[in-house]
Amino acid sequence: MSKRVVTLAHYYTQPEIQQMADKVGDSLELSLYAKECGADVIVFAGVRFMAETAKILNPQAEVILPASGSTCSLVTQTDVTALQKWREEHADYVHVSYINSSAEHKALSDWIVTSRNVDDIIASLYAEGKKVAFSPDRNMGAYLNFQYGYDMPLWSAVCEVHDKFNQAALDEAFAAVAGAKYLIAHPESPLPVLQQADYVGSTSGMLNWIKAFDKEPDAVIFVATEDGILYNMGLARPDLNIKQAPIYAGCQCNSCPYMKMNTIDAVKRAQAGEGTRIDYLSAEQMDSARLPIERMLEFSKRYYQ
Incomplete structure (x- = not known):
């Protein structure tokens, strides 16, 4: 029996890559789809943390990343050992982490959020009387602190784009x-x-x-x-x-170099079974990372559907 191969693509990939996909979406949409699509093989045209999330949610599936170097600055700017120490310094806080983070980072988190549900999830935690520490995106955390009057401790990493x-x-x-x-x-x-x-x-x-x-x-x-x-x-x-929007005078060009590593040839090779397999996460790592992701997905199902 042939394996069911599903190709996912983020909105930030090139148009021709999106046209090759079974599903195009943002982080939340693709996370939900990956969990529910029942694929034997998931080709994730995005960046590594997205493919890791798909594997965590579907440990039985084979997950292939078309471009091995497609990472994210929020991951590369975060030293997980330092993050663990920071987490211990805020032991009485709920650690909320943005989905743009490594599997190791997620495993140190209480909740995972996306840019679509971060406002609602953090608001619900504050409504329960909890204190929140936010990582890894400093800009997102600073906006939430400003917009809602929070005083969340923030990790210091940014999206380079x-x-x-x-x-x-x-x-x-x-x-x-x-x-x-x-x-x-x-x-x-x-x-x-x-x-x-x-x-x-x-x-x-x-x-x-x-x-x-x-x-x-x-x-x-x-x-x-x-x-x-x-x-x-x-x-x-x-x-x-x-x-x-321009990034400096005269320039209106701001592409994510990692997303653009998903070329037509790379995606075709991944669909044929080549590419970087997300097979390096231990069962313990995936179990630890899955819990905060599942909390987010359950909240999103209740809140948005």
């Missing part, structure tokens, strides 16, 4: 637009950018905001996130003037 957006470049871009303009931003962006945004949300949240846009038809909409999502936004609303 989103951290390049800056207020000075945005001010210059806004000044060049005579008519209406809007800014939507991913919460991995720096706080001054997020404070200026008309909407802050996950990749899917921004895409839905674009789909529902019903204001000035000639407005310029700047998007502060990785440039891959502009393809999906353009498909959804070809009538809108959508631009990537």
Whole structure:
């Protein structure tokens, strides 16, 4: 009997990679789909932590990462030994970790969150009287502290793609637009950018905001996130003037180098059984990492469905 191969692709991959996938989505959508799709083989066109998450949720499946070097700066900037010490220094806190983290990082966490559900999960923990420590994304944590008056201790790592957006470049871009303009931003962006945004949300949240846009038809909409999502936004609303927010004067180009390692040839090879297999996680590691992920997935099912 032939094996069922399912290909997943994140919104930040190239359009031609998305067209090869059985499912395209953000971290939460792909996590849920990976858990429920019943695949024998999962080809994950994304970055390593996403493929690890798919393996943790589907230990019986073979998970293949097309490009071995497709990591994430939030992972590479986090020393897990130092994180464990930081975790011990905040032993009476609930440790909430962003899904953009390694399997070892997840295993040191109480909850995993995505950019779509982080606000709701942390709010629910505070409503229960808990104290929260947040890792690894400093920008996201700083925004949550600012937006809701939290005082969460924060780990200090950033997404190298989103951290390049800056207020000075945005001010210059806004000044060049005579008519209406809007800014939507991913919460991995720096706080001054997020404070200026008309909407802050996950990749899917921004895409839905674009789909529902019903204001000035000639407005310029700047998007502060990785440039891959502009393809999906353009498909959804070809009538809108959508631009990537600049990272410095004169530049509107901000691609994740790791996502772009997912080439057509690499994905085809992975679909044929070649590539990097996520087979290095021990059963104990996966069990420890699965618990906070399952908490997040259960919360998301109750809250969003």
